[in-house]
Amino acid sequence: MSLLIVGSIALDTVKTPVEEHSDLLGGSASYAAAAASYFSPVKLVGVVGSDFPKSEFDFWKSRKIDTAGVQQVEGKTFRWSGEYAWDMNTRETRSTELNVFEKFEPELPPAYRETDFALLANIAPALQMNVLKQIQRPRFVVADTMNLWIETTRKDLDALLPNVDLLILNDSEAREMVKETSLIKAGRRIRESGPRYVAIKKGEHGALLFGEDEFFSCGAYPLEDIHDPTGAGDTFAGGMAGYLASTVRKVTFTDLRKAMIYGSVLASFCVEAFSLDRLRNLTMEQINERYETFKLMSQFEGAE
Ligand code: AMP
Numbered sequence: 001m002s003l004l005i006v007g008s009i010a011l012d013t014v015k016t017p018v019e020e021h022s023d024l025l026g027g028s029a030s031y032a033a034a035a036a037s038y039f040s041p042v043k044l045v046g047v048v049g050s051d052f053p054k055s056e057f058d059f060w061k062s063r064k065i066d067t068a069g070v071q072q073v074e075g076k077t078f079r080w081s082g083e084y085a086w087d088m089n090t091r092e093t094r095s096t097e098l099n100v101f102e103k104f105e106p107e108l109p110p111a112y113r114e115t116d117f118a119l120l121a122n123i124a125p126a127l128q129m130n131v132l133k134q135i136q137r138p139r140f141v142v143a144d145t146m147n148l149w150i151e152t153t154r155k156d157l158d159a160l161l162p163n164v165d166l167l168i169l170n171d172s173e174a175r176e177m178v179k180e181t182s183l184i185k186a187g188r189r190i191r192e193s194g195p196r197y198v199a200i201k202k203g204e205h206g207a208l209l210f211g212e213d214e215f216f217s218c219g220a221y222p223l224e225d226i227h228d229p230t231g232a233g234d235t236f237a238g239g240m241a242g243y244l245a246s247t248v249r250k251v252t253f254t255d256l257r258k259a260m261i262y263g264s265v266l267a268s269f270c271v272e273a274f275s276l277d278r279l280r281n282l283t284m285e286q287i288n289e290r291y292e293t294f295k296l297m298s299q300f301e302g303a304e
Pocket of ligand 1: 010028096
């Protein structure tokens with residue numbers, strides 16, 4: 001099964017306490033597509049400017065990511081710049097330049113319109129809805145969001161939620177969305193607003209998954225060296241959606257649990273290098289090896 005992914009495609013500048021790099025490939029769709037491509041063929045939707053390097057199209061091609069839905073137009077690519085504190089968790093956005101995204105009107109190529117799985121990666125909810133409306137009867141829709149949209153385009157986000165099967169957001173966003181301090185209550189309340197499932201990411205503390213009568217909690221893969229946390233959330237979403245799209249039957253809660261572990265594994269690789277660099281040469285063997293270690297670490301004596 002193929003997976004349609006729409007989101008931002010960016011050129012990022014990232015500063016950590018020890019390094020700074022600019023003009024890096026970034027954006028929610030770039031990270032998500034690279035992660036998902038380990039499990040399913042990806043159809044990418046987005047926009048880039050005339051300054052966007054051709055080599056990145058070659059990279060997508062090498063990962064079997066279809067770019068027929070990526071428009072290249074006159075102007076500058078979306079640019080984002082962020083700086084991390086010593087904890088490599090707290091981040092300050094230094095600048096966001098929408099550039100070609102300001103006038104972006106997605107139009108799906110005919111071959112994209114019958115996609116079964118869709119990942120609406122982080123981007124304005126009105127654009128997520130626009131793309132969703134162009135897909136015929138999607139089987140399973142995953143959406144990601146961020147505090148910006150909760151604060152500035154809440155109506156659009158609320159309209160999108162009933163069309164979403166799995167909503168992914170981080171802990172502070174979940175609390176902010178329903179004004180709730182308890183994450184357990186927040187997860188349940190967000191579910192009631194539309195999505196069938198809700199995944200709440202807790203950074204280095206793992207993630208929670210909520211279904212109607214089901215609940216799953218997993219830790220994060222313990223890493224010693226983090227070089228650039230940018231895109232971890234998008235990579236998590238891409239890994240989850242990519243794994244789900246590789247399942248042939250109706251998505252079950254067991255599939256969602258496995259997808260969450262794969263998402264966490266992919267995110268753990270992502271932060272080991274700047275930009276998408278670690279995802280450029282990662283192998284499926286390395287992913288599966290870490291998946292097995294993750295499973296072993298989650299067991300305890302006496303568990304069946
Ligand atoms: P994450 O670290 O998962 O929050 O994702 C970081 C990526 O999101 C960067 O590569 C940015 O280019 C991209 N990004 C930052 N702000 C936005 C925004 N407002 N809309 C879409 N993508 C964004």
